[in-house]
Amino acid sequence: VALALEVASIDHISEANMEYTMTVFLHQSWRDSRLSYNHTNETLGLDSRFVDKLWLPDTFIVNAKSAWFHDVTVENKLIRLQPDGVILYSIRITSTVACDMDLAKYPMDEQECMLDLESYGYSSEDIVYYWSESQEHIHGLDKLQLAQFTITSYRFTTELMNFKSAGQFPRLSLHFQLRRNRGVYIIQSYMPSVLLVAMSWVSFWISQAAVPARVSLGTGPRRCSEGAGRAALGSRTPHPLAGGSALASGPCQLSWGNGHPGQARHHHGADDDHAHGQCPLLPAAGVSHQGTGRLLLDLLCLRVCRPGGVRLCAFQRRL
Incomplete structure (x- = not known):
């Protein structure tokens, strides 16, 4: 069975739930000699209702949390039959897929997510999966525009998964690298922290007798920085996270605590x-x-x- 993927969109990437949502067109093709014909050289387009009468590979997404087919305005399925018995079966799927993320360097991090495709019931003795050679394996991924990430690279692999009780199963995997767009974090978190720290140190040039002014300059920027940090980062990242943003804000807090x-x-x-x-x-x-x-x-x-x-x-x- 030859597989190819056309990525339509990546709708949502959640660091809190370690998942992403992707819409793809999954193209599968295989040869069934029982369906070959020679009375014409034209490729036949079959109605999607014929799907139940054909043998289909039991391909599933291994790391999917949930998935569904599209059926507006009709079922998004396509079937083509060639004279030599080759069947092209294409379906549109939206799936929420698990992605293990290392957030230690957040928001200066890069993540690698995968989409794993495998046969559920047929072992490697019954079925062989491979990436299609007649068309581009992965299409559309390099054209996606994401709000918080940039897709820097992608690759695809083929391997056999060993299960003691069931044997070996073929698996095809798509790996893509995500780099977080850092500009918004620099503007909303890092730059305000730097400016507020610089403002708090102005109190050293004020006379020690002017206590109210020194106290205001010493404590006011700290309160503003804490509120701005929670507003800028609190809604985007899990609360237990202590990453690159904490390394940047830590010296700021120490300078306020010990600098007056x-x-x-x-x-x-x-x-x-x-x-x-x-x-x-x-x-x-x-x-x-x-x-x-x-x-x-x-x-x-x-x-x-x-x-x-x-x-x-x-x-x-x-x-």
Whole structure:
């Protein structure tokens, strides 16, 4: 049995479920000498209702999670019979196929997915599968335009699968390489993180006496970066993932946590004064959640410390 594939589309690639959805035209051809004729040299087109009266190879997609035939407006099946008894059988299939992905380098990753075709009941002693030599094995894959990936290369293989209880079964496989389009991640995640870190370090050029300004520049970019990171990456990738994006954002978080010694000193000074009951608490600002009264952001408070003069101390409190 000679096989050929025409890829119509790759509709969806899911990293969370490790799968992709593909629509293909599967062309199969074989010779049945019982159907040969010599009264004409024309190829006959048969109605799809004749399918039930013919012998058909039991080809199936090994790594498919689900699949279905198309029947709008009629069943998408084609049968051609040649004078020498060669039958061409073509069907249109949409299938959701499993694809094991390594997301350690996300979003700078490349994935290899496969489409495996095999006989379900006939062993290699009963049937032989091979890629068609009369036409291109794979057609249409190099013309696809995907939103998040680029197909860089593809190849096809033929092998025998050994099963102890059933014997050897022929399998044809299509392998295609997917490279993730990185531009959107650089614009939405990496560049904002770099700019926000640079903004937070401006506080080193501000006088230590201007505590509110230093606190705002130190903590504001961090909150913005966390929110932007969740918005840019949270909907695209599984939550347990710690890949290339985490390696990029980790140094940013460390620079915010350890890069403001002046603010840390004022923070501890405020706690000491509060322990001796010397400084009254003056709330500065807060953001409530749609009238519920619950503060979502850290509340920045100022203390006026009168012994020895007036100075401002800043600390953070979460309500």
